[in-house]
């Protein structure tokens with residue numbers, strides 16, 4: 638059967654992040670993509686000009702339409718907007734017994750605009766985390782969710798332990814915000830071992846939507862039946878290639894190139910050889 642994945646996220650009119658990034662990424666992984674919108678954003682490379690939530694009933698109906706009729710092999714959540722919409726998502730996951738749940742706890746867009754109300758943080762921790770297979774916060778998101786500051790890799794390990802204790806089976810704390818570091822290291826914790834995935838940092842302004850792209854690539858891997866470790870590795874390579882071959886556009890943070898692995902297959906092989914992975 639054709640593998641499928643569902644993104645539950647916001648729309649980015651600029652096409653670099655949100656459901657647009659997710660669907661492009663699913664397609665590149667030969668996964669049939671479906672979507673349930675939580676909100677519409679008016680957005681471009683300069684920032685977010687407006688946020689228009691989809692009414693809760695509208696989100697519930699989208700989830701019902703999909704769940705009643707179509708197979709879902711993986712779910713990726715992005716911008717969830719508030720606690721009411723998270724509740725609709727949690728109910729659907731329970732109702733349809735969906736598995737391979739990847740939660741990208743999107744809070745703030747690159748330009749600083751809020752994509753999740755503050756009052757929803759606790760609800761997410763209490764209700765969504767316990768049914769999450771992989772949560773993929775960036776460093777600021779991990780700080781908010783764990784109520785700690787993160788400077789070092791040891792801090793990141795502590796944050797990962799806290800998020801695992803709160804219920805997520807696997808935690809990936811991404812290193813994109815670890816500015817200045819020569820390599821970008823993503824840290825995976827499965828409750829017993831820490832695995833590090835490292836690739837050289839690419840100096841680029843065009844990193845809009847890297848987090849969405851990473852989580853959607855990871856969900857695609859799980860949809861195909863890969864282990865979490867294998868799916869994280871492939872997602873890291875996919876994003877590296879997407880940033881490397883970004884198509885500059887707009888005045889601000891431009892989008893990445895979701896087709897880069899397909900367009901430059903030989904380079905993808907050498908990036909695969911370049912990834913440094915170690916356990917602790």
Ligand SMILES: Nc1ncnc2c1ncn2[C@@H]1O[C@H](COP(=O)(O)OP(=O)(O)OP(=O)(O)O)[C@@H](O)[C@H]1O
Pocket residue numbers: 654745746747774775776811812813814821822823836837838839840841844845846847848849850851872873876877880
């Ligand atoms: N400059 C970079 N060079 C190489 N890899 C990067 C770079 N920036 C981010 N990444 C990779 O991209 C993925 C997303 O990381 P990041 O920490 O930027 O997420 P994010 O902040 O959630 O992204 P966004 O909010 O822009 O969608 C990770 O796998 C990270 O390793």
Ligand SMILES: Cc1ncc(CO)c(N)n1
Pocket residue numbers: 646647648649654655656678680715716743745746747752845846847848849
């Ligand atoms: C809709 C949407 N989701 C997620 C992000 C985070 O990159 C964004 N900028 N916009």
